[in-house]
Every structure is written in C-alpha cells, then in structure tokens.
Amino acid sequence: xxxGAAGIACGAVATDPQRDSARNVQVVQALGARIVGGSLAPGxxxxxxxxxxxxxxxxxxxxxxxVKVLAGKGLLETRRSAGTIVRPRESWxxxxxDVLSWRFExxxxxDDIRVLADLRVALEPGAARVAAExxxxxxxxxxxxxxxxxxxxxxxxxxxxxxxxxxxxxxxxAASNDLLLYIYDMISIALRSVRQVHTRSVxxxxxxxxxxxxxxxxIRRRHHRKAEEAMRTxxxxxxxxxxxxxxxxx
Amino acid sequence: xxxGAAGIACGAVATDPQRDSARNVQVVQALGARIVGGSLAPGxxxxxxxxxxxxxxxxxxxxxxxVKVLAGKGLLETRRSAGTIVRPRESWxxxxxDVLSWRFExxxxxDDIRVLADLRVALEPGAARVAAExxxxxxxxxxxxxxxxxxxxxxxxxxxxxxxxxxxxxxxxAASNDLLLYIYDMISIALRSVRQVHTRSVxxxxxxxxxxxxxxxxIRRRHHRKAEEAMRTxxxxxxxxxxxxxxxxx
DNA sequence: GTTAGTTTTTCATCAGATGAAGTGATCGCC
DNA sequence: GGCGATCACTTCATCTGATGAAAAACTAAC
Numbered sequence: 001x002x003x004g005a006a007g008i009a010c011g012a013v014a015t016d017p018q019r020d021s022a023r024n025v026q027v028v029q030a031l032g033a034r035i036v037g038g039s040l041a042p043g044x045x046x047x048x049x050x051x052x053x054x055x056x057x058x059x060x061x062x063x064x065x066x067v068k069v070l071a072g073k074g075l076l077e078t079r080r081s082a083g084t085i086v087r088p089r090e091s092w093x094x095x096x097x098d099v100l101s102w103r104f105e106x107x108x109x110x111d112d113i114r115v116l117a118d119l120r121v122a123l124e125p126g127a128a129r130v131a132a133e134x135x136x137x138x139x140x141x142x143x144x145x146x147x148x149x150x151x152x153x154x155x156x157x158x159x160x161x162x163x164x165x166x167x168x169x170x171x172x173x174a175a176s177n178d179l180l181l182y183i184y185d186m187i188s189i190a191l192r193s194v195r196q197v198h199t200r201s202v203x204x205x206x207x208x209x210x211x212x213x214x215x216x217x218x219i220r221r222r223h224h225r226k227a228e229e230a231m232r233t234x235x236x237x238x239x240x241x242x243x244x245x246x247x248x249x250x
Numbered sequence: 251x252x253x254g255a256a257g258i259a260c261g262a263v264a265t266d267p268q269r270d271s272a273r274n275v276q277v278v279q280a281l282g283a284r285i286v287g288g289s290l291a292p293g294x295x296x297x298x299x300x301x302x303x304x305x306x307x308x309x310x311x312x313x314x315x316x317v318k319v320l321a322g323k324g325l326l327e328t329r330r331s332a333g334t335i336v337r338p339r340e341s342w343x344x345x346x347x348d349v350l351s352w353r354f355e356x357x358x359x360x361d362d363i364r365v366l367a368d369l370r371v372a373l374e375p376g377a378a379r380v381a382a383e384x385x386x387x388x389x390x391x392x393x394x395x396x397x398x399x400x401x402x403x404x405x406x407x408x409x410x411x412x413x414x415x416x417x418x419x420x421x422x423x424a425a426s427n428d429l430l431l432y433i434y435d436m437i438s439i440a441l442r443s444v445r446q447v448h449t450r451s452v453x454x455x456x457x458x459x460x461x462x463x464x465x466x467x468x469i470r471r472r473h474h475r476k477a478e479e480a481m482r483t484x485x486x487x488x489x490x491x492x493x494x495x496x497x498x499x500x
Numbered sequence: 501g502t503t504a505g506t507t508t509t510t511c512a513t514c515a516g517a518t519g520a521a522g523t524g525a526t527c528g529c530c
Numbered sequence: 531g532g533c534g535a536t537c538a539c540t541t542c543a544t545c546t547g548a549t550g551a552a553a554a555a556c557t558a559a560c
Contacts, residue, residue, distance in 0.1 A: 023544070024318055048510065059545040061311065064511090068274055068315040069322035072348075081510045081553040094432040095345045098322075119429050122380045126372035134368070177365050180372055182344040183433065273513070298541065309514040314542090331522040331541050 023058040027066025028098070030056060035075050035086050036102035045083040046076070073099060095186045104193035110246045116190050117239035121232070123183065124168065128215055128231035131174035132224035139174035140220050146170040147216045154205050161195050167212060171231070174219060204241075208234065273308040277316025278348070280306060285325050285336055286352035295333040296326070323349060345436045354443035360496045366440050367489035371482070373433065374418065378465055378481035381424035382474035389424035390470050396420040397466045404455050411445050417462060421481070424469060458487065 031052075034040045047055065052063045067084055070076045074091045078084045093099055104112060131139070146167040153159040165188045172184040211234040218227035281302075284290045297305065302313045317334055320326045324341045328334045343349055354362060381389070396417040403409040415438045422434040461484040468477035 021543095028322070050510090059543095061314070061544060061546090064311070065315055065318040068319050072278070072319035072322050074347075078511065079553080080512070080551065081508090083510065089428070093343070093346055094429055095436075096343055097324075115427050115429055118380050118384070118425065118427050122376035122425065122427070122430055123373060124376075126374075126376045130368050130372040175368065175372065177368050177372070178339070179344055179365055179369050186345075300541090309512095311513060311515095328542065329522080330520065330543070331539090333541065 023062035024065035024069065027052070027056055027058060027063055028069045031066060032070055032073075032075060032098055033102045033106075035070070036092075036099060037106060040086050042086045042088045045085050048083060075099070095183065097186065097189055100186055100189050101193065104190045108190075108194050113194055113242050113246055116187070116194065117235075117242045119187065120235045121239055123187075124171075124235045125228040125232040127172050127175055127180055127184070128219065129224045129228040130177065130180070131171050132219045132222050132227040134176045135174035135219055135222070136176075139170070139176075143167070143170045143174060143216050143219060147212060150212055151209060154209060157205070160205050161192075164208075164212075165191060167216075171215065171219065208237065211237065273312035274315035274319065277302070277306055277308060277313055278319050281316060282320055282323075282325060282348055283352045283356075285320070286342075286349060287356060290336050292336045292338045295335050298333060325349070345433065347436065347439055350436055350439050351443065354440045358440075358444050363444055363492050363496055366437070366444065367485075367492045369437065370485045371489055373437075374421075374485045375478040375482040377422050377425055377430055377434070378469065379474040379478040380427065380430070381421050382469045382472050382477040384426045385424035385469055385472070386426075389420070389426075393417070393420045393424060393466050393469060397462060400462055401459060404459060407455070410455050411442075414458075414462075415441060417466075421465065421469065454491075458484065461487065 031040070031046065040046055046052070046067075049060055049063050053060055056063065067076055067078060071078060073093045073096050074087060075093075076084050077087050094103075104116075108116075135143075146163065146169075149163040150160070150167050153163045169181075169184055169188065172181045175181070211230060214230035215227060215234060218224075218230050281290070281296065290296055296302070296317075299310055299313050303310055306313065317326055317328060321328060323346050324337060324343045326334055327337050344353075354366075358366075385393075396413065396419075399413040400410070400417050403413045419431075419434055419438065422431045425431070461480060464480035465477060465484060468474075468480050
C-alpha cells in the first residue's frame with residue numbers, strides 16, 4: 001500500500017523504477033505517515049536508531065537519512081543523548097507535498113475538509129483578481145483551453161475533476177507568481193485526495209460551468225473585480241457542497 | 251566547471267559556525283544557498299560526494315544526509331551512477347522556510363519583491379474575510395491587542411515592523427485555519443528579510459494605522475465584506491510603497 | 501535534601517567495504 | 531567504415547564498525 005510516488009512528488013518524469021526500493025524514502029514514508037497520522041504524538045520520542053533499524057529492516061544510514069529529511073520538514077528534532085522527538089504541529093511544513101499527502105490521503109477529518117474549503121475561499125478569489133491584473137495573452141489562452149476542456153468533460157466525473165483542477169491551476173498560473181502557483185499545486189494535491197467529496201452528479205457538474213465561464217471571461221477582459229466575484233461564487237459553492245457532504249456522510 | 255574556489259568563497263558567508271555545528275546542516279545551508287542563489291543551475295550536476303567531502307570538510311555521512319534533506323525539499327535528485335542533479339525550479343518547495351530564506355535573504359530581486367507584494371494582495375483580503383467569519387472572542391481580543399501594540403510602537407521603526415507582522419498574523423490566526431496560518435508565517439519570513447523596503451518614515455507608519463483599525467473593527471463586528479475591503483486597502487498601499495521603493499533605489 | 505561526580509544512553513561523525521545501476525568506451529563483426 | 535554487444539568505470543546506495551560528544555540518569559557523599 002506504500003505509494004513511493006509521494007516521496008519526492010511533483011516530478012514531471014514518470015520513469016522512476018528505483019524510488020520504491022530507496023531505503024531512506026521507505027523510512028521517511030513510514031515515520032512521516034505515523035507522525036502526521038497521529039500515532040506518534042508531538043513531544044514524544046520515536047524509537048531509537050537501533051530499534052528503527054530492526055523494525056524497518058534497513059541499515060543505520062537509511063534511518064539517519066530518513067530522520068534528517070523529516071527534520072528538514074519540521075516533523076522531527078534530534079537531540080544528542082536525548083533521542084529524537086516529534087516536534088509540535090506548529091513547526092511542521094504543512095505545505096510540503098509529503099506532509100499534505102500524509103494528512104489528506106488516509107481519511108481526512110471533517111475539519112481537514114473545512115480547512116481546505118476555507119483556504120480556497122480565502123485564496124482563490126484574490127488569486128483570480130491578481131490573475132486578471134497580470135494575465136498576458138498566452139495565459140488567457142491557456143485559461144480558455146482549460147475552460148473548453150471543462151465543458152468537454154462535463155459528462156465524465158473523473159476527467160471532469162482533472163479538468164477542473166487544470167482550470168483553477170491555469171488561473172493561478174496567469175498571476176505570474178510562483179509562490180501563488182506553488183500554493184495551488186499543494187491545494188490540488190489535497191483536493192485530489194478528497195475528490196470523493198467533490199464527485200457529484202453529472203447534473204451538478206454542469207451547474208458549475210457558468211460560474212467557471214464567468215471567471216474566464218472576467219480575466220480575459222482584465223476585469224479584476226468581476227474575476228474575483230465570479231471565483232468567490234465558484235469556491236463558495238464548492239465549500240457549501242463539501243459541508244453538505246460532510247454532514248450527510250460523517 | 252571548477253567549483254572549488256566558489257565553495258571557499260561561500261564558506262566565508264556569515265553563518266556562525268559555532269552555534270550550528272551540525273555537519274549535515276552545514277551541507278544543507280551551503281548547497282541550498284548555492285542552488286537557490288543560482289550558482290548551481292537546474293539541470294546541472296553538483297560535485298560528486300567525494301569532492302563535496304573534500305570541499306566542505308565533512309564526512310560522507312554528513313554529505314549524504316544533507317543531500318537527502320535537499321532532495322526532500324525538491325531541490326535535488328540523486329541518480330545512481332549519474333550523479334546528483336539540481337531539479338527544475340517548478341519542483342522546489344517554494345514555501346519551505348529554508349528555501350524562502352535562501353531566496354529573500356541575500357538580495358531579493360525587484361521581481362521577488364513584486365511576487366511577495368502580489369501574494370499579499372491576493373491572499374490577505376481573503377484571509378481577513380474568513381477571519382471575520384470564523385473569529386471567536388479570544389481571536390478578536392488578540393487582534394485588538396496587536397492593534398494596540400501597533401499604535402504604541404508607531405514612533406519606532408523596528409518595533410513597529412514586528413507589531414505590524416504580529417497584527418497580520420493575529421488576523422490569519424483568527425481564521426482558525428492552520429494552512430492559512432502557515433502561509434502567513436512563510437510570508438512573514440520573506441517580509442522580515444525585505445523589511446528595509448517597508449521601513450518608512452514615522453509619518454508614513456502613522457498613515458497606515460487607520461487602515462489597520464478598520465480591519466480590526468470589521469473583524470470584531472464579523473463584517474466579512476468590510477474586513478476584506480479594509481485589508482485590501484492596507485496591502486495595496488503596501489504594494490504601492492514597495493513598487494515605489496523598487497523604482498527609487500534599484 | 502542537595503550537590504558533585506560518574507555512568508549510561510543516544511545521537512554525531514568518520515571510514516571502509518560491498519553492491520547496483522547506469523555510462524561510455526572499446527572491440528569484434530559484418 | 532558502420533554498427534552493435536560486451537565490459538570496465540563511475541557514482542550513488544547500503545551496511546557495518548569504531549569513536550566521540552553531550553546530555554540525561556544515576557549514585558554517593560555531605
């Protein structure tokens with residue numbers, strides 16, 4: 001059940017035959033999932049190196065490398081003679097691709113879903129506004145292409161989700177802001193993990209099309225106020241859907 | 251292609267070597283700064299382990315641990331027999347605290363400053379809106395306290411900057427969204443690095459006080475529309491200031 | 501009960517050996 | 531001469547052993 005892909009994710013290249021066998025990645029995955037999953041609580045010590053070697057069936061080098069990677073993500077802190085302790089949650093790199101996966105992949109809590117939906121409401125309208133301010137012709141074209149793909153896939157749930165993510169990404173890309181785009185990439189990782197929440201009826205998919213079209217049109221016309229408003233409508237509908245879904249099934 | 255000389259030069263960088271005696275951290279800092287700084291370009295190979303051992307004066311374990319940490323941050327990728335290469339910028343964990351420091355601390359480019367100012371414009375109004383929706387009494391109190399500190403320090407540039415950062419952080423904290431708060435923590439790292447841009451005259455500091463007060467008041471009254479508008483005014487003023495500063499001094 | 505000194509634990513670091521997986525060059529064949 | 535297969539080489543991957551250092555835990559003296 002281990003998806004080695006999360007290890008050093010986001011790569012454009014799909015040819016990575018050795019990643020599964022990388023011992024240090026194995027350690028990172030095992031410990032990272034336990035920490036973020038909650039079975040290794042902040043403030044407590046993880047097993048000592050020797051025990052991890054025995055438990056995970058790898059050498060000390062692999063354990064040390066893995067622990068150092070997790071320390072780099074803010075999850076662990078090593079202290080001489082005092083063991084390695086799990087750092088408080090406030091220290092974690094919450095927008096690290098791996099940390100996000102460990103959080104959202106197993107079974108996101110209702111609160112995780114709320115956090116994600118709120119984040120979109122907080123972020124996407126503003127991003128659409130800046131996109132309208134900064135978009136060049138090529139960026140507008142890419143948004144229009146993504147919009148066309150959205151219309152074309154409205155009948156297929158799975159492709160529609162991908163097209164939806166691609167549309168929102170195109171909007172973020174139009175803002176010419178690599179930090180903003182990075183944030184959306186992380187959001188999309190989380191969204192993909194909770195996509196069952198967003199898998200709605202085909203009719204529902206089609207209902208979101210006009211909203212997306214208004215966003216694209218506003219950006220095309222560099223109308224930042226309208227772009228923001230249109231995007232707010234889209235993400236607030238998504239948030240309402242998510243809340244309803246949580247209420248119904250949890 | 252010889253990087254030895256550059257390595258020595260980089261070693262002269264002021265990073266107190268006493269306090270931070272951890273060898274792997276030394277490796278992470280040295281290589282990370284070079285990569286983000288641009289002297290090790292994406293697609294190129296870094297020196298082989300043996301050379302790094304000689305150049306950095308540490309053992310192989312330290313080099314390997316450091317390289318693995320940077321791989322975990324998306325900066326490097328190791329391939330058997332093919333060396334370790336710098337990954338494309340799109341793969342970097344741009345919102346990692348270290349990566350941000352390496353980017354903004356030496357001398358942020360005008361474009362970096364634009365990216366940061368745009369990010370605030372895109373993000374903070376929406377965050378203030380969600381804060382107005384979600385803030386509880388304690389969060390409102392903390393915002394008011396931060397506002398009071400802002401008024402109290404308006405005459406001292408350095409404390410005022412800290413109070414300013416604390417105020418904006420209190421707003422983000424009120425949104426009860428750890429991802430959003432994490433994003434602001436990273437923004438504040440970058441803001442602290444470019445604070446000379448934000449160090450204005452005392453009179454200018456005082457001009458920003460009414461705007462901040464409007465934000466606090468709107469959140470206190472749970473008026474999310476007004477909170478958003480007030481925050482937009484604040485960050486757009488900051489953006490205009492930054493643009494002007496860049497024009498004047500660069 | 502406190503304190504000073506000692507022991508133990510645990511990570512930190514280096515070094516060596518072996519292995520694996522690509523890279524590239526050599527060499528034979530046609 | 532062109533082409534392909536073999537083979538040596540490069541470089542990271544991994545394990546292991548040894549030594550050191552720092553902090554915690556323990557002990558004994560007062």
